[in-house]
Amino acid sequence: MKERLVIFDTTLRDGEQSPGASMTKEEKIRVARQLERMKVDVIEAGFAAASPGDFDAIYGIAEVIKDSTVCSLARANENDIRRAGEAIKPARSGRIHTFIATSPIHMEKKLRMTPDQVVEQAVKAIGWAREYTSDIEFSAEDAGRSEIDFLCRIFDAVIKAGATTINVPDTVGYNLPGQFAETIKQLIARVPDADKVVWSVHCHNDLGLAVANSLAAVLVGARQVECTINGLGERAGNASLEEIVMAVRTRADIFPVETGIDTTQIVPASKLVSQVTGYPVQPNKAVVGANAFAHESGIHQDGVLKHRETYEIMRAQDVGWTQNKLVLGKHSGRNAFKSRLAELGIELPSEEVLNAAFARFKELADKKHEIFDEDLQALISDETVTPEDEHYKLVYSRVCSETGETPEAMVSLAVGGVEQKADATGGGPVDATFKAIEAMAKSGSELLLYSVNAITTGTDAQGEVTVRLSRGGRIVNGNGADTDIVIASAKAYLNALNKLHSSSEKLNPQGDV
Numbered sequence: 124m125k126e127r128l129v130i131f132d133t134t135l136r137d138g139e140q141s142p143g144a145s146m147t148k149e150e151k152i153r154v155a156r157q158l159e160r161m162k163v164d165v166i167e168a169g170f171a172a173a174s175p176g177d178f179d180a181i182y183g184i185a186e187v188i189k190d191s192t193v194c195s196l197a198r199a200n201e202n203d204i205r206r207a208g209e210a211i212k213p214a215r216s217g218r219i220h221t222f223i224a225t226s227p228i229h230m231e232k233k234l235r236m237t238p239d240q241v242v243e244q245a246v247k248a249i250g251w252a253r254e255y256t257s258d259i260e261f262s263a264e265d266a267g268r269s270e271i272d273f274l275c276r277i278f279d280a281v282i283k284a285g286a287t288t289i290n291v292p293d294t295v296g297y298n299l300p301g302q303f304a305e306t307i308k309q310l311i312a313r314v315p316d317a318d319k320v321v322w323s324v325h326c327h328n329d330l331g332l333a334v335a336n337s338l339a340a341v342l343v344g345a346r347q348v349e350c351t352i353n354g355l356g357e358r359a360g361n362a363s364l365e366e367i368v369m370a371v372r373t374r375a376d377i378f379p380v381e382t383g384i385d386t387t388q389i390v391p392a393s394k395l396v397s398q399v400t401g402y403p404v405q406p407n408k409a410v411v412g413a414n415a416f417a418h419e420s421g422i423h424q425d426g427v428l429k430h431r432e433t434y435e436i437m438r439a440q441d442v443g444w445t446q447n448k449l450v451l452g453k454h455s456g457r458n459a460f461k462s463r464l465a466e467l468g469i470e471l472p473s474e475e476v477l478n479a480a481f482a483r484f485k486e487l488a489d490k491k492h493e494i495f496d497e498d499l500q501a502l503i504s505d506e507t508v509t510p511e512d513e514h515y516k517l518v519y520s521r522v523c524s525e526t527g528e529t530p531e532a533m534v535s536l537a538v539g540g541v542e543q544k545a546d547a548t549g550g551g552p553v554d555a556t557f558k559a560i561e562a563m564a565k566s567g568s569e570l571l572l573y574s575v576n577a578i579t580t581g582t583d584a585q586g587e588v589t590v591r592l593s594r595g596g597r598i599v600n601g602n603g604a605d606t607d608i609v610i611a612s613a614k615a616y617l618n619a620l621n622k623l624h625s626s627s628e629k630l631n632p633q634g635d636v
C-alpha cells in the first residue's frame with residue numbers, strides 16, 4: 124500500500140493573488156465544487172480577514188462542500204484567526220492555516236520582530252485556532268530563505284502547541300530541487316515528533332522550479348503538496364496541481380505515494396479556472412495546454428498511430444480531454460439544460476436566473492447548432508452577473524468596417540439604469556467599440572491586456588475575450604463570450620468596468636503584519 128499524498132489546492136487563495144484574478148463568490152463556489160468533484164483533499168477557500176466578500180465566499184463554500192476539507196488562511200494574529208474560525212464554521216471538515224514569516228529578512232524588515240517574538244506569536248496563534256478546530260496548519264513564510272535551526276525551533280514549538288500540518292513554503296521561488304529536498308529531509312529528521320504531523324510544501328515558480336521542488340520534497344517525506352489549477356498564483360505562480368498529480372501517477376515506479384485525485388476532472392477544472400479568472404492557458408502547457416496531446420510532426424503522428432506509447436506517456440482521456448462532447452442543441456428542453464448544468468456542478472441561485480440563462484441558451488443555439496460544456500460555462504458566467512454588479516450594461520452596438528475605410532462603432536449603454544449613446548472611430552472595430560464605451564464610462568483606466576480565444580472549434584465558435592484594466596494600482600480582468608467577437612469584446616470590457624466600479628480593495632495576506 125502506498126502512502127497518501129494530500130493535495131491541498133490554493134487556487135481560490137494564492138491563485139486569486141494573481142493580478143486581476145479575483146473571483147466573485149458564485150465563481151468561487153463553482154470552482155470549489157469542481158475541486159470537490161476532482162477529489163481534492165483540502166480546498167484553501169480564501170483569506171477570511173481580507174474583506175467581508177472573502178469571508179462570505181469561504182462561509183458559502185464551507186456550507187456546500189461536503190467531501191473536501193475547507194480551509195481559511197489567517198496571519199498569526201487573533202483577529203485573523205477568529206475570522207478564519209468563524210468562516211469555516213459550517214464546514215463538515217474545516218482547517219485553519221496560520222502563518223508567520225521566519226526568514227531573517229522578513230522578520231527584521233517586514234515584521235520588525237525578533238525571532239523570540241515570532242515563536243511566541245506563532246504559539247499563541249495555534250492556541251486561538253484550537254478554539255475552532257483541531258485541524259491546524261502552520262506555515263513558516265519564506266522558509267526557503269530561513270535558517271534551518273530556527274525552523275526546527277519554531278516547528279517544535281507549534282507542534283507542541285497543537286499544529287497538525289507543518290508547511291514549508293518557498294515563498295519567493297528561490298530554492299533548487301536538491302537543496303529544497305535536503306531542507307525537508309533535515310527538518311523531518313531533526314524536529315521532535317515529526318512523525319506526528321503531516322509535512323507539507325508550498326513552492327512558488329519564480330525560477331520555473333515549483334513543481335520540481337515540490338516533487339523532490341515528496342521523495343524525501345513531504346506528504347502534502349500545496350498547488351493550484353494551471354499553476355495560478357502570486358507573481359510567477361505556484362506548483363501546478365495537474366503537473367504534480369500526473370507526475371506522481373505517471374512515475375508510480377519512483378514515487379512511494381498516490382493521490383486521491385480523479386484525474387478525468389483535471390481538464391474541466393483547468394478550463395473553468397481559466398474562464399472565471401480570465402487567465403488563458405498557454406497551448407504548450409503540460410497536461411492541460413491545447414497542444415499537450417497534439418502531434419505535429421509526421422514522424423510522431425506515424426509513431427502514435429502505430430503504437431500510442433511511442434510518443435505519449437499519458438492518455439488524453441485520463442486527464443479529461445475527451446469529456447467535452449456535444450451536449451445540447453436547439454431542440455433541448457429546459458430540463459435537459461438544467462440537468463446538464465447540475466452535472467457540471469452549476470446551481471443557479473433562482474428560477475428567474477435559470478429562465479434567463481435558458482433564454483440565452485436558446486438564442487445561442489439558434490446561432491450555433493452544437494452547444495458544448497464550455498459554451499454552457501461561458502453562458503453561465505455571463506448570466507451570474509447580478510444586477511447590482513452591472514452598473515454598465517450593453518444595450519446595443521453596431522460596427523461598420525470596410526476595406527480602406529476607418530472602422531466606426533455606435534454603442535448604447537445603460538449606465539446606472541440611464542441609457543446613453545456614443546460613436547467613435549478606431550484602428551479596428553474592437554478599438555472603435557472600446558473608445559465609444561470609454562466616451563460614456565470615462566473610467567480613466569488603462570488597458571493592459573486584450574485577448575481572444577475560440578471556446579470550441581469551428582467558425583461558429585463563441586469567441587471568449589479577456590480584457591485586463593488597471594486604475595490607481597488596481598487590476599481587474601473582465602470576460603465576455605459571444606459568437607460575434609466585437610460583442611464579446613464589448614461585454615468583456617464592460618465586465619472589467621463593472622468590477623472596477625463595484626469591488627472594494629482587499630488586504631493581501633502577505634503584504635503586511
Ligand code: KIV
Nearest residue numbers: 222262264265292294
Ligand atoms: O507563499 C507563501 O509563503 C504563502 C503562505 C501564506 C503559505 O502563500
Ligand code: ZN
Nearest residue numbers: 137294325357
Ligand atoms: Zn504562496
